[in-house]
Amino acid sequence: MTARTPYAVPVPKGYRIGPWEVRDPLGSGAFATVYAARRGDGQPRTAALKFLATGTRTPRQLHHLRDLAERETELLSRLRAPRLIRMYETLTVDDPDHPELDGATVLVLERAEGSLDTALELDPRPTAGPALLAQICEGLHQLHHAGWVHGDLKPANVLLMADGSVRLADFNMAAELEGTHAYAPAFATPDYTPPELLWPEVDERGTRIRPTADIWAFGVLAHVVLAGTFPLPGSSTQARVDAAMRYARGTEELRLSPGLPEPWRQIVTDCLSPTHPDRVTHDTASLLRRVEEAAGASRSARLPRLRPRRWRRPVLIAAITALAVLGGSTAVTYALRDSEPPTNTAPPTCEKPTIFEDEEYGRGYTAGWNGTWDFTIKQGEGGSQVREAQCLLRHLHGITEVGEADGIFGPLTHDAVVKFQKRAGLKANGVVGAGTWSALRKAGEV
Numbered sequence: 001m002t003a004r005t006p007y008a009v010p011v012p013k014g015y016r017i018g019p020w021e022v023r024d025p026l027g028s029g030a031f032a033t034v035y036a037a038r039r040g041d042g043q044p045r046t047a048a049l050k051f052l053a054t055g056t057r058t059p060r061q062l063h064h065l066r067d068l069a070e071r072e073t074e075l076l077s078r079l080r081a082p083r084l085i086r087m088y089e090t091l092t093v094d095d096p097d098h099p100e101l102d103g104a105t106v107l108v109l110e111r112a113e114g115s116l117d118t119a120l121e122l123d124p125r126p127t128a129g130p131a132l133l134a135q136i137c138e139g140l141h142q143l144h145h146a147g148w149v150h151g152d153l154k155p156a157n158v159l160l161m162a163d164g165s166v167r168l169a170d171f172n173m174a175a176e177l178e179g180t181h182a183y184a185p186a187f188a189t190p191d192y193t194p195p196e197l198l199w200p201e202v203d204e205r206g207t208r209i210r211p212t213a214d215i216w217a218f219g220v221l222a223h224v225v226l227a228g229t230f231p232l233p234g235s236s237t238q239a240r241v242d243a244a245m246r247y248a249r250g251t252e253e254l255r256l257s258p259g260l261p262e263p264w265r266q267i268v269t270d271c272l273s274p275t276h277p278d279r280v281t282h283d284t285a286s287l288l289r290r291v292e293e294a295a296g297a298s299r300s301a302r303l304p305r306l307r308p309r310r311w312r313r314p315v316l317i318a319a320i321t322a323l324a325v326l327g328g329s330t331a332v333t334y335a336l337r338d339s340e341p342p343t344n345t346a347p348p349t350c351e352k353p354t355i356f357e358d359e360e361y362g363r364g365y366t367a368g369w370n371g372t373w374d375f376t377i378k379q380g381e382g383g384s385q386v387r388e389a390q391c392l393l394r395h396l397h398g399i400t401e402v403g404e405a406d407g408i409f410g411p412l413t414h415d416a417v418v419k420f421q422k423r424a425g426l427k428a429n430g431v432v433g434a435g436t437w438s439a440l441r442k443a444g445e446v
Protein backbone atom coordinates (compact mmCIF):
# COMPACT_ATOMS: atom_id res chain seq x y z
CA MET A 1 0.00 0.00 0.00
CA THR A 2 1.36 3.43 -0.88
CA ALA A 3 1.65 5.94 1.95
CA ARG A 4 -0.82 8.83 1.63
CA THR A 5 0.85 12.18 1.08
CA PRO A 6 -0.58 15.67 1.26
CA TYR A 7 0.39 16.15 -2.38
CA ALA A 8 -1.93 15.76 -5.35
CA VAL A 9 0.96 14.36 -7.40
CA PRO A 10 3.74 12.84 -5.29
CA VAL A 11 7.08 12.85 -7.11
CA PRO A 12 10.26 11.49 -5.48
CA LYS A 13 13.11 13.90 -4.84
CA GLY A 14 15.84 13.44 -7.44
CA TYR A 15 13.31 12.35 -10.12
CA ARG A 16 14.56 13.35 -13.58
CA ILE A 17 12.44 14.72 -16.38
CA GLY A 18 14.06 16.20 -19.47
CA PRO A 19 17.01 18.23 -18.25
CA TRP A 20 15.35 18.81 -14.85
CA GLU A 21 15.88 17.19 -11.48
CA VAL A 22 13.04 17.42 -8.97
CA ARG A 23 13.88 18.91 -5.57
CA ASP A 24 11.51 19.85 -2.70
CA PRO A 25 7.77 20.47 -3.06
CA LEU A 26 6.83 24.16 -3.22
CA GLY A 27 3.09 23.78 -2.91
CA SER A 28 0.13 21.65 -3.87
CA GLY A 29 -3.39 22.35 -5.04
CA ALA A 30 -6.30 20.08 -5.82
CA PHE A 31 -5.01 19.15 -9.28
CA ALA A 32 -1.28 19.59 -9.23
CA THR A 33 1.86 19.64 -7.14
CA VAL A 34 4.65 22.10 -7.77
CA TYR A 35 8.29 21.19 -7.10
CA ALA A 36 11.51 23.15 -7.09
CA ALA A 37 13.81 21.88 -9.80
CA ARG A 38 17.30 22.41 -11.05
CA ARG A 39 18.88 21.43 -14.28
CA GLY A 40 20.58 18.07 -14.07
CA ASP A 41 23.05 18.98 -16.81
CA GLY A 42 25.19 21.19 -14.63
CA GLN A 43 23.47 24.41 -15.71
CA PRO A 44 22.64 26.57 -12.68
CA ARG A 45 19.13 27.48 -13.81
CA THR A 46 16.25 26.73 -11.45
CA ALA A 47 12.54 26.44 -12.16
CA ALA A 48 9.28 25.27 -10.66
CA LEU A 49 7.83 22.09 -12.14
CA LYS A 50 4.06 21.84 -11.95
CA PHE A 51 3.03 18.18 -12.24
CA LEU A 52 -0.60 17.98 -13.29
CA ALA A 53 -2.58 15.02 -11.99
CA THR A 54 -3.14 12.29 -14.58
CA GLY A 55 -6.54 11.15 -13.25
CA THR A 56 -6.30 7.49 -13.93
CA ARG A 57 -9.55 6.64 -12.14
CA THR A 58 -12.56 7.25 -14.41
CA PRO A 59 -12.91 8.44 -18.02
CA ARG A 60 -14.95 11.44 -16.82
CA GLN A 61 -12.23 12.43 -14.38
CA LEU A 62 -9.63 11.97 -17.07
CA HIS A 63 -11.57 14.22 -19.43
CA HIS A 64 -11.96 16.89 -16.74
CA LEU A 65 -8.26 16.86 -15.81
CA ARG A 66 -7.26 17.06 -19.48
CA ASP A 67 -9.50 20.07 -19.91
CA LEU A 68 -7.88 21.82 -16.93
CA ALA A 69 -4.38 21.02 -18.18
CA GLU A 70 -5.20 22.24 -21.69
CA ARG A 71 -6.59 25.53 -20.41
CA GLU A 72 -3.45 26.26 -18.45
CA THR A 73 -0.96 25.25 -21.15
CA GLU A 74 -2.95 27.09 -23.82
CA LEU A 75 -2.98 30.33 -21.87
CA LEU A 76 0.63 30.15 -20.73
CA SER A 77 1.97 29.28 -24.15
CA ARG A 78 0.04 32.11 -25.82
CA LEU A 79 0.27 34.88 -23.24
CA ARG A 80 3.44 36.52 -22.03
CA ALA A 81 2.85 39.48 -19.76
CA PRO A 82 4.91 40.91 -16.92
CA ARG A 83 2.44 40.05 -14.17
CA LEU A 84 1.61 36.53 -15.33
CA ILE A 85 3.82 33.63 -14.30
CA ARG A 86 6.01 32.66 -17.18
CA MET A 87 6.14 29.17 -18.64
CA TYR A 88 9.41 28.04 -20.23
CA GLU A 89 8.18 24.77 -21.73
CA THR A 90 5.87 21.78 -21.21
CA LEU A 91 7.00 18.20 -20.84
CA THR A 92 5.20 14.88 -20.69
CA VAL A 93 6.32 12.12 -18.36
CA ASP A 94 7.22 9.01 -20.32
CA ASP A 95 7.87 6.50 -17.58
CA PRO A 96 5.92 3.22 -17.58
CA ASP A 97 7.84 2.18 -14.45
CA HIS A 98 5.95 4.91 -12.55
CA PRO A 99 2.35 4.34 -13.75
CA GLU A 100 0.99 7.03 -11.41
CA LEU A 101 3.17 9.60 -13.18
CA ASP A 102 3.30 8.17 -16.69
CA GLY A 103 1.65 10.56 -19.13
CA ALA A 104 1.51 13.47 -16.66
CA THR A 105 1.85 16.94 -18.14
CA VAL A 106 4.59 18.99 -16.48
CA LEU A 107 4.72 22.76 -16.81
CA VAL A 108 8.18 24.25 -16.42
CA LEU A 109 7.51 27.62 -14.79
CA GLU A 110 9.60 30.49 -13.54
CA ARG A 111 10.07 29.90 -9.85
CA ALA A 112 8.37 32.03 -7.21
CA GLU A 113 9.31 32.28 -3.55
CA GLY A 114 5.80 31.52 -2.33
CA SER A 115 2.19 32.50 -2.59
CA LEU A 116 0.08 35.21 -1.05
CA ASP A 117 -2.00 32.82 1.08
CA THR A 118 1.12 31.82 3.03
CA ALA A 119 2.17 35.44 3.35
CA LEU A 120 -1.20 36.37 4.79
CA GLU A 121 -0.72 33.81 7.56
CA LEU A 122 2.40 35.58 8.80
CA ASP A 123 2.22 37.50 12.01
CA PRO A 124 2.48 40.44 11.73
CA ARG A 125 0.76 40.54 8.39
CA PRO A 126 2.68 42.16 5.54
CA THR A 127 2.36 45.92 5.49
CA ALA A 128 2.65 46.08 1.74
CA GLY A 129 -0.97 45.16 0.96
CA PRO A 130 -1.73 48.19 -1.22
CA ALA A 131 1.39 47.68 -3.35
CA LEU A 132 0.53 44.01 -3.74
CA LEU A 133 -3.01 44.83 -4.79
CA ALA A 134 -1.79 47.30 -7.40
CA GLN A 135 0.29 44.56 -8.97
CA ILE A 136 -2.47 41.97 -8.77
CA CYS A 137 -4.80 44.42 -10.49
CA GLU A 138 -2.13 45.04 -13.12
CA GLY A 139 -1.96 41.27 -13.75
CA LEU A 140 -5.72 41.05 -14.03
CA HIS A 141 -5.71 43.93 -16.48
CA GLN A 142 -3.05 42.21 -18.61
CA LEU A 143 -5.17 39.07 -18.63
CA HIS A 144 -8.47 40.79 -19.47
CA HIS A 145 -6.79 43.02 -22.04
CA ALA A 146 -5.58 39.87 -23.79
CA GLY A 147 -9.13 38.51 -23.79
CA TRP A 148 -9.01 35.98 -20.95
CA VAL A 149 -10.86 35.52 -17.65
CA HIS A 150 -8.88 34.01 -14.78
CA GLY A 151 -11.80 32.26 -13.12
CA ASP A 152 -10.03 31.43 -9.86
CA LEU A 153 -8.40 34.54 -8.46
CA LYS A 154 -7.52 34.00 -4.78
CA PRO A 155 -4.43 34.37 -2.56
CA ALA A 156 -3.10 30.85 -3.34
CA ASN A 157 -2.96 31.82 -7.01
CA VAL A 158 -1.00 35.01 -6.47
CA LEU A 159 2.71 34.22 -6.44
CA LEU A 160 5.42 36.37 -4.88
CA MET A 161 8.80 36.50 -6.57
CA ALA A 162 12.18 36.89 -4.89
CA ASP A 163 12.31 40.56 -5.88
CA GLY A 164 8.96 41.15 -4.19
CA SER A 165 6.97 41.41 -7.40
CA VAL A 166 3.71 39.61 -8.04
CA ARG A 167 2.69 37.08 -10.69
CA LEU A 168 -0.77 35.69 -11.26
CA ALA A 169 -0.75 31.90 -11.65
CA ASP A 170 -2.89 28.76 -11.85
CA PHE A 171 -4.82 29.14 -15.07
CA ASN A 172 -6.59 25.81 -15.13
CA MET A 173 -9.97 27.53 -14.75
CA ALA A 174 -9.08 30.30 -17.20
CA ALA A 175 -11.17 30.85 -20.29
CA GLU A 176 -10.79 32.92 -23.43
CA LEU A 177 -13.56 35.39 -24.11
CA GLU A 178 -15.90 34.74 -27.00
CA GLY A 179 -17.50 38.15 -27.29
CA THR A 180 -18.81 39.15 -23.89
CA HIS A 181 -18.34 35.88 -22.03
CA ALA A 182 -16.25 32.76 -21.80
CA TYR A 183 -16.85 29.14 -20.84
CA ALA A 184 -15.10 27.83 -17.75
CA PRO A 185 -15.31 24.42 -16.08
CA ALA A 186 -16.74 26.15 -12.98
CA PHE A 187 -15.91 29.15 -10.88
CA ALA A 188 -13.75 27.34 -8.44
CA THR A 189 -13.63 28.82 -4.94
CA PRO A 190 -16.97 29.75 -3.29
CA ASP A 191 -15.56 32.54 -1.10
CA TYR A 192 -14.31 34.34 -4.22
CA THR A 193 -17.27 33.50 -6.45
CA PRO A 194 -19.72 36.25 -7.46
CA PRO A 195 -23.37 35.62 -6.52
CA GLU A 196 -24.50 35.08 -10.13
CA LEU A 197 -22.10 32.12 -10.40
CA LEU A 198 -22.95 30.42 -7.12
CA TRP A 199 -25.73 28.54 -8.88
CA PRO A 200 -24.83 29.15 -12.50
CA GLU A 201 -26.43 28.03 -15.71
CA VAL A 202 -24.20 25.25 -16.99
CA ASP A 203 -24.52 23.91 -20.53
CA GLU A 204 -22.47 21.33 -22.38
CA ARG A 205 -19.64 23.85 -22.89
CA GLY A 206 -19.36 24.67 -19.20
CA THR A 207 -20.23 27.70 -17.07
CA ARG A 208 -20.64 31.07 -18.78
CA ILE A 209 -18.38 33.52 -17.00
CA ARG A 210 -17.53 37.13 -17.67
CA PRO A 211 -14.56 39.32 -16.66
CA THR A 212 -16.74 40.83 -13.93
CA ALA A 213 -16.36 37.52 -12.06
CA ASP A 214 -12.66 38.32 -11.61
CA ILE A 215 -13.57 41.86 -10.53
CA TRP A 216 -15.72 40.42 -7.73
CA ALA A 217 -12.86 38.09 -6.73
CA PHE A 218 -10.49 41.06 -6.68
CA GLY A 219 -12.85 42.91 -4.33
CA VAL A 220 -12.91 39.94 -1.93
CA LEU A 221 -9.14 39.60 -2.15
CA ALA A 222 -8.59 43.32 -1.46
CA HIS A 223 -10.77 43.06 1.64
CA VAL A 224 -8.89 39.96 2.83
CA VAL A 225 -5.49 41.57 2.22
CA LEU A 226 -6.29 44.95 3.76
CA ALA A 227 -8.72 44.07 6.55
CA GLY A 228 -7.82 40.44 7.21
CA THR A 229 -11.39 39.17 6.87
CA PHE A 230 -13.87 38.20 4.19
CA PRO A 231 -16.25 41.03 3.28
CA LEU A 232 -19.39 38.95 3.77
CA PRO A 233 -20.23 37.75 7.29
CA GLY A 234 -20.10 34.15 8.45
CA SER A 235 -17.75 31.80 10.19
CA SER A 236 -17.93 29.14 7.46
CA THR A 237 -17.79 29.19 3.68
CA GLN A 238 -21.42 28.04 3.51
CA ALA A 239 -22.53 30.88 5.81
CA ARG A 240 -20.69 33.42 3.67
CA VAL A 241 -22.13 31.95 0.47
CA ASP A 242 -25.63 32.28 1.99
CA ALA A 243 -24.82 35.89 2.93
CA ALA A 244 -23.67 36.58 -0.65
CA MET A 245 -27.00 35.27 -1.97
CA ARG A 246 -28.97 37.43 0.47
CA TYR A 247 -26.84 40.42 -0.51
CA ALA A 248 -27.51 39.78 -4.22
CA ARG A 249 -31.25 39.49 -3.53
CA GLY A 250 -31.12 42.80 -1.65
CA THR A 251 -32.05 41.35 1.73
CA GLU A 252 -28.64 41.96 3.27
CA GLU A 253 -26.42 45.02 3.15
CA LEU A 254 -22.71 45.02 2.48
CA ARG A 255 -20.95 45.97 5.72
CA LEU A 256 -17.25 46.29 5.04
CA SER A 257 -14.79 45.94 7.92
CA PRO A 258 -14.09 49.20 9.78
CA GLY A 259 -10.44 48.16 9.38
CA LEU A 260 -10.61 48.77 5.63
CA PRO A 261 -8.74 52.02 4.90
CA GLU A 262 -10.83 54.89 3.49
CA PRO A 263 -9.54 55.14 -0.10
CA TRP A 264 -10.23 51.43 -0.58
CA ARG A 265 -13.81 51.31 0.68
CA GLN A 266 -15.35 52.61 -2.53
CA ILE A 267 -13.07 50.44 -4.68
CA VAL A 268 -14.08 47.29 -2.79
CA THR A 269 -17.74 48.32 -2.78
CA ASP A 270 -17.67 48.77 -6.58
CA CYS A 271 -15.92 45.44 -7.15
CA LEU A 272 -18.54 43.80 -4.93
CA SER A 273 -21.50 45.29 -6.79
CA PRO A 274 -24.11 42.57 -6.40
CA THR A 275 -24.87 41.84 -10.05
CA HIS A 276 -22.93 41.61 -13.29
CA PRO A 277 -24.66 44.72 -14.82
CA ASP A 278 -23.77 46.76 -11.70
CA ARG A 279 -20.17 45.61 -11.84
CA VAL A 280 -19.56 45.89 -15.58
CA THR A 281 -18.70 49.60 -15.51
CA HIS A 282 -15.72 48.83 -13.29
CA ASP A 283 -13.37 47.20 -15.76
CA THR A 284 -9.72 46.54 -14.96
CA ALA A 285 -8.50 49.62 -16.86
CA SER A 286 -10.47 52.01 -14.63
CA LEU A 287 -9.90 49.84 -11.59
CA LEU A 288 -6.14 49.83 -12.09
CA ARG A 289 -6.02 53.63 -12.18
CA ARG A 290 -7.99 53.84 -8.93
CA VAL A 291 -6.04 51.07 -7.21
CA GLU A 292 -2.69 52.59 -8.17
CA GLU A 293 -3.85 55.93 -6.85
CA ALA A 294 -5.03 54.38 -3.58
CA ALA A 295 -1.75 52.47 -3.28
CA GLY A 296 0.26 55.62 -3.92
CA ALA A 297 1.09 55.85 -7.60
CA SER A 298 4.82 56.32 -7.24
CA ARG A 299 5.19 53.30 -5.01
CA SER A 300 2.78 50.76 -6.35
CA ALA A 301 5.18 48.88 -8.54
CA ARG A 302 8.46 49.90 -7.01
CA LEU A 303 10.30 46.71 -6.25
CA PRO A 304 13.87 46.86 -5.05
CA ARG A 305 15.87 43.78 -5.88
CA LEU A 306 16.80 41.85 -2.76
CA ARG A 307 19.36 39.40 -3.97
CA PRO A 308 22.84 40.71 -3.51
CA ARG A 309 24.96 37.58 -3.46
CA ARG A 310 26.33 37.86 0.02
CA TRP A 311 22.93 37.94 1.64
CA ARG A 312 21.42 34.82 3.05
CA ARG A 313 19.23 33.28 0.38
CA PRO A 314 15.88 34.95 0.93
CA VAL A 315 12.85 32.76 1.35
CA LEU A 316 9.25 33.89 1.21
CA ILE A 317 9.85 36.52 3.85
CA ALA A 318 12.19 38.27 1.43
CA ALA A 319 9.40 38.81 -1.01
CA ILE A 320 7.25 40.24 1.72
CA THR A 321 10.09 42.37 2.94
CA ALA A 322 10.65 43.77 -0.51
CA LEU A 323 7.09 44.93 -0.48
CA ALA A 324 7.37 46.23 3.07
CA VAL A 325 10.20 48.40 1.80
CA LEU A 326 7.74 49.92 -0.59
CA GLY A 327 5.65 50.87 2.39
CA GLY A 328 8.58 52.92 3.64
CA SER A 329 10.10 50.51 6.15
CA THR A 330 13.65 50.16 4.83
CA ALA A 331 15.03 48.98 8.17
CA VAL A 332 13.23 45.70 7.84
CA THR A 333 15.59 44.52 5.08
CA TYR A 334 18.31 44.15 7.67
CA ALA A 335 16.38 41.32 9.29
CA LEU A 336 17.41 39.21 6.32
CA ARG A 337 21.05 39.99 6.45
CA ASP A 338 23.88 37.58 7.14
CA SER A 339 26.62 38.60 9.52
CA GLU A 340 28.44 39.97 6.47
CA PRO A 341 27.32 43.40 5.31
CA PRO A 342 25.48 43.55 1.99
CA THR A 343 27.37 44.73 -1.06
CA ASN A 344 25.06 47.68 -1.42
CA THR A 345 22.79 49.16 1.20
CA ALA A 346 21.30 52.10 -0.70
CA PRO A 347 18.05 51.08 -2.33
CA PRO A 348 18.13 51.66 -6.07
CA THR A 349 16.02 54.42 -7.56
CA CYS A 350 15.09 55.31 -11.10
CA GLU A 351 17.42 58.30 -10.98
CA LYS A 352 20.22 56.34 -9.30
CA PRO A 353 20.41 52.73 -10.45
CA THR A 354 22.77 50.69 -8.28
CA ILE A 355 24.79 47.55 -8.80
CA PHE A 356 23.35 44.30 -7.55
CA GLU A 357 24.43 40.72 -7.86
CA ASP A 358 22.04 38.40 -9.68
CA GLU A 359 22.35 34.68 -8.85
CA GLU A 360 22.20 33.68 -12.47
CA TYR A 361 23.54 36.62 -14.46
CA GLY A 362 26.10 38.15 -12.11
CA ARG A 363 26.59 41.86 -11.52
CA GLY A 364 24.37 44.39 -13.17
CA TYR A 365 22.54 47.64 -12.59
CA THR A 366 19.00 47.78 -11.33
CA ALA A 367 16.70 50.78 -11.05
CA GLY A 368 14.61 48.92 -8.49
CA TRP A 369 11.49 48.42 -10.55
CA ASN A 370 12.15 44.95 -11.84
CA GLY A 371 14.94 42.37 -11.75
CA THR A 372 14.48 40.67 -15.11
CA TRP A 373 17.40 39.95 -17.41
CA ASP A 374 15.49 38.28 -20.19
CA PHE A 375 11.79 39.16 -20.18
CA THR A 376 11.01 40.39 -23.69
CA ILE A 377 9.14 43.69 -23.92
CA LYS A 378 8.20 45.73 -26.93
CA GLN A 379 6.00 48.60 -28.07
CA GLY A 380 2.41 48.35 -26.85
CA GLU A 381 3.29 46.70 -23.54
CA GLY A 382 3.39 48.12 -20.05
CA GLY A 383 4.42 47.37 -16.50
CA SER A 384 7.39 47.35 -14.20
CA GLN A 385 9.78 45.80 -16.76
CA VAL A 386 9.07 48.73 -19.05
CA ARG A 387 9.70 51.19 -16.22
CA GLU A 388 12.96 49.46 -15.38
CA ALA A 389 14.17 49.72 -18.99
CA GLN A 390 13.07 53.36 -19.22
CA CYS A 391 14.99 54.27 -16.05
CA LEU A 392 18.15 52.52 -17.22
CA LEU A 393 17.93 54.15 -20.66
CA ARG A 394 17.46 57.60 -19.24
CA HIS A 395 19.53 57.64 -16.08
CA LEU A 396 22.25 55.08 -16.73
CA HIS A 397 22.75 55.56 -20.46
CA GLY A 398 21.71 59.20 -20.80
CA ILE A 399 19.06 58.60 -23.47
CA THR A 400 16.68 61.36 -22.36
CA GLU A 401 14.53 61.01 -25.48
CA VAL A 402 12.83 58.10 -23.71
CA GLY A 403 10.78 60.67 -21.75
CA GLU A 404 9.35 59.94 -18.31
CA ALA A 405 9.57 56.47 -16.78
CA ASP A 406 5.83 55.91 -16.96
CA GLY A 407 5.83 52.15 -17.56
CA ILE A 408 4.19 52.50 -20.97
CA PHE A 409 6.17 51.24 -23.96
CA GLY A 410 5.14 53.83 -26.52
CA PRO A 411 6.91 55.26 -29.60
CA LEU A 412 9.33 57.36 -27.51
CA THR A 413 10.53 54.30 -25.63
CA HIS A 414 10.76 52.34 -28.87
CA ASP A 415 12.94 54.99 -30.49
CA ALA A 416 15.11 55.27 -27.38
CA VAL A 417 15.64 51.50 -27.38
CA VAL A 418 16.58 51.57 -31.08
CA LYS A 419 19.07 54.36 -30.37
CA PHE A 420 20.57 52.38 -27.50
CA GLN A 421 20.75 49.17 -29.54
CA LYS A 422 22.56 50.97 -32.39
CA ARG A 423 25.01 52.45 -29.94
CA ALA A 424 25.60 49.04 -28.31
CA GLY A 425 26.07 47.31 -31.67
CA LEU A 426 22.94 45.22 -31.24
CA LYS A 427 20.19 44.41 -33.71
CA ALA A 428 18.23 47.68 -33.68
CA ASN A 429 14.64 46.39 -33.64
CA GLY A 430 13.26 48.23 -30.60
CA VAL A 431 12.52 44.96 -28.80
CA VAL A 432 14.12 44.54 -25.38
CA GLY A 433 15.09 40.88 -25.09
CA ALA A 434 17.91 39.10 -23.27
CA GLY A 435 20.73 40.75 -25.26
CA THR A 436 19.41 44.27 -24.80
CA TRP A 437 18.69 43.70 -21.09
CA SER A 438 22.23 42.52 -20.60
CA ALA A 439 23.66 45.57 -22.37
CA LEU A 440 21.31 47.86 -20.42
CA ARG A 441 22.41 46.40 -17.09
CA LYS A 442 26.11 45.94 -17.82
CA ALA A 443 27.33 49.49 -18.01
CA GLY A 444 30.57 51.15 -16.96
CA GLU A 445 32.43 49.30 -14.25
CA VAL A 446 30.09 46.32 -14.15
Ligand SMILES: Nc1ncnc2c1ncn2[C@@H]1O[C@H](COP(=O)(O)OP(=O)(O)OP(=O)(O)O)[C@@H](O)[C@H]1O
Binds near residue numbers: 085113169172
Ligand atom coordinates in the same frame (compact mmCIF):
# COMPACT_ATOMS: atom_id res chain seq x y z
N1 LIG B 1 5.89 28.90 -10.22
C1 LIG B 1 5.78 28.59 -8.93
N2 LIG B 1 6.80 28.80 -8.08
C2 LIG B 1 6.71 28.48 -6.77
N3 LIG B 1 5.60 27.96 -6.20
C3 LIG B 1 4.54 27.72 -6.99
C4 LIG B 1 4.57 28.02 -8.39
N4 LIG B 1 3.36 27.70 -8.92
C5 LIG B 1 2.62 27.22 -7.90
N5 LIG B 1 3.31 27.22 -6.73
C6 LIG B 1 2.84 26.76 -5.41
O1 LIG B 1 2.08 25.58 -5.59
C7 LIG B 1 0.73 25.80 -5.13
C8 LIG B 1 -0.21 25.00 -6.00
O2 LIG B 1 -0.11 25.46 -7.34
P1 LIG B 1 -1.41 25.70 -8.22
O3 LIG B 1 -2.33 26.63 -7.49
O4 LIG B 1 -0.97 26.13 -9.57
O5 LIG B 1 -2.00 24.20 -8.23
P2 LIG B 1 -3.48 23.70 -8.58
O6 LIG B 1 -3.61 22.27 -8.21
O7 LIG B 1 -3.76 24.04 -10.01
O8 LIG B 1 -4.34 24.61 -7.58
P3 LIG B 1 -5.93 24.70 -7.38
O9 LIG B 1 -6.29 23.65 -6.38
O10 LIG B 1 -6.11 26.10 -6.86
O11 LIG B 1 -6.53 24.51 -8.74
C9 LIG B 1 0.52 27.31 -5.16
O12 LIG B 1 -0.44 27.75 -4.24
C10 LIG B 1 1.91 27.81 -4.79
O13 LIG B 1 2.09 27.78 -3.38
